Amino acid sequence: DFLAGHSIGEVTAAYVSGMLSLSDACVLVAARGRLMQALPAGGVMAAVGASEADVREVIDAAGAGADVAAVNGPASVVVSGAADEVAVVVGACRERGWRVKELAVSHAFHSRLMDPMLEEFASVVAGLDWRVPRVPIVSNVTGAVAEPLELVDPEYWVRHVRQPVRFADGVATLRAQGVDTFLEVGPDATLTAMVAEIVADAGVRRVPVSRRDQSEFAAVTSALGQLWVAGVPVDWAAYHGQTGVRPGVVDLPTYAFD
Known part of the structure; x- marks a missing residue:
C-alpha cells in the first residue's frame, strides 16, 4: 500500500507510483548516475554503529567537513565526505569504541561533494513531465509520508541527492501507518x-x-x-x-x- 526506497529505490518509485512515464524515469535515473559519476573521485563513506545525534556531536566537535549521508537505524549512521575529513570523524568514533566500517564506494554520496552536480541535475528534473502519484510514498528525505505536490516539485529531487537518506524514519513511519x-x-x-x-x-x-x-x-x-x-x-x-x-x-x- 506504500512505496519507500533507499536513495535510488525512491527514484524507481517515481515510475511505479505513476509520477513519471517509463522514458522520463529512465532519464531521471540516468542523469542522476551520470552526473554523480562525473564528479572528481576521492570522496569516501563510512558506516558508524552509533546514533545520529552522537555522530553529529562527533562531527561538530572535530570541526570536520563531513556529512551524515544516511540514518539506517537507531545505531546505524553513514558518514560521507572528503577522505581526510571523514578520517578525522572515523578516528574519533573508534576512540569511543564504536563499530566503524569503511564502505567501498566511488564517491561521497549525499555529501557536500555532490554540490557541483546539483544545478545541472535540477535543469534535467525540471524538464520532465511530473504527475501526481497514485500511491502514497514515504519520503526518505523527510522520513514522513510525502505530500503529492511535494514529490512533483523538481527541487525535492535535488534535495534527494544532497540530504541524508532517512531510512530508519521512513520505516518507523510505515509501521505507524499499520504496515x-x-x-x-x-x-x-x-x-x-x-x-x-x-x-x-x-x-x-x-x-x-x-x-x-x-x-x-x-x-x-x-x-x-x-x-x-x-x-x-x-x-x-x-x-x-x-x-x-x-x-x-x-x-x-x-x-x-x-
Whole structure:
C-alpha cells in the first residue's frame, strides 16, 4: 500500500507510483548516475554503529567537513565526505569504541561533494513531465509520508541527492501507518536486515525478493511463498504464466521428509 526506497529505490518509485512515464524515469535515473559519476573521485563513506545525534556531536566537535549521508537505524549512521575529513570523524568514533566500517564506494554520496552536480541535475528534473502519484510514498528525505505536490516539485529531487537518506524514519513511519509486511526489491537482503533493527515487532514480516547467494528464480519463488503463507494475496496465475509452469494438483510425498 506504500512505496519507500533507499536513495535510488525512491527514484524507481517515481515510475511505479505513476509520477513519471517509463522514458522520463529512465532519464531521471540516468542523469542522476551520470552526473554523480562525473564528479572528481576521492570522496569516501563510512558506516558508524552509533546514533545520529552522537555522530553529529562527533562531527561538530572535530570541526570536520563531513556529512551524515544516511540514518539506517537507531545505531546505524553513514558518514560521507572528503577522505581526510571523514578520517578525522572515523578516528574519533573508534576512540569511543564504536563499530566503524569503511564502505567501498566511488564517491561521497549525499555529501557536500555532490554540490557541483546539483544545478545541472535540477535543469534535467525540471524538464520532465511530473504527475501526481497514485500511491502514497514515504519520503526518505523527510522520513514522513510525502505530500503529492511535494514529490512533483523538481527541487525535492535535488534535495534527494544532497540530504541524508532517512531510512530508519521512513520505516518507523510505515509501521505507524499499520504496515506489517516489508518487501525488499533489490540486489540483496541488506535493507531487510536494517528493517529488523528498526522494527522488532514479532508480527512484522520482512521479505527480500533477491539474494546474492541464490538464483533469481529460487529467491523470487521463496519470497512469494513467504508472502502467501503470511496471508498476502499473490497473483499465482501471473506467476505461472511467466514461469511456464501449469498450476494444478500435484502428488505430495507420503512421508513429509522424503
